[in-house]
Amino acid sequence: MSICTRCGAGFGCSMADGGSEPCWCTALPPAVAVPLDAAGCWCPDCLRAYIAAHPKPPSEPA
Template sequence: MSKCTLCGAEFHCAMQEGSPEPCWCTALPQAVPVPLPQEAAGCWCPACLRAQLEAALTQRPR
């Protein structure tokens, strides 16, 4: 089990768990840059990542 670095929720991350299958997050749009190591890096749960993606997509200039 992984722990979300934003909210603390537990969830499955295929990459951290060593699964040969791709993680659920790879199916989402790549709209949020990956944090640098000195930032609050780590996996986010599905709810937090989707919320961050929604916020990023609605803030993009058209």
């Protein structure tokens, strides 16, 4: 069991907990950069909320 470094909630992180399957977070799009002060993993609720609050800027035309 992992502990979210943002809110303190317990959650399963396959990478940190030594699971054989990919972690749940690998299914999320790499939409935003995680802040440098975000040491450790965030729970699904915190990571999804962060992604929703920081929308990816539109791509510039090529």
